[in-house]
Amino acid sequence: QQQVKQSPQSLIVQKGGISIINCAYENTAFDYFPWYQQFPGKGPALLIAIRPDVSEKKEGRFTISFNKSAKQFSLHIMDSQPGDSATYFCAATKYSGGGADGLTFGKGTHLIIQP
């Protein structure tokens, strides 16, 4: 049972373009949705996160859009740069539980930004 579905599996974007990665979740108990970024040879690191009380959160060039009724959320990378080339994972957990049960991850998106 895949509780967080992520697409696309891979994505190629030209430098300066907008990268968009989508996720959908099934468990309505989830109320915290982070995105993690992973570079080769490194563990994933938190990029940005959102709770369902807002529909959008922006940090620099990175924006999460959240649609509670559709149970979907997406990551937008504006003005994509070669340094953004990495694997991106969406995730979900129960914020009220402090995330103590762990994060449920999507399968990941391998993003390549072409110069």
Added chain:
Amino acid sequence: DVKVTQSSRYLVKRTGEKVFLECVQDMDHENMFWYRQDPGLGLRLIYFSYDVKMKEKGDIPEGYSVSREKKERFSLILESASTNQTSMYLCASWDSLNTEAFFGQGTRLTVV
């Protein structure tokens, strides 16, 4: 800076061997996790622990066990390694105050 250290970056073990993967965190976090990462499958939770000597099964615990004798150390044990356990193993420590997971660099295990 939070630091999560995994004892080995690369391991090669033979089928049937008992394998220990060690993880240490330096931020006094209560919750720690073991994930395995496989291409096209993302990160899947094997086991987690929310206190010393406490453990909970994740989504794919079969063939694995864990040990947490001290708060800072969380070990993953493969009782009898099999080739289908060849994978990247990631340990994480959970900052419940800031709702953030801190990952180690991973151990790439190959079972031959």
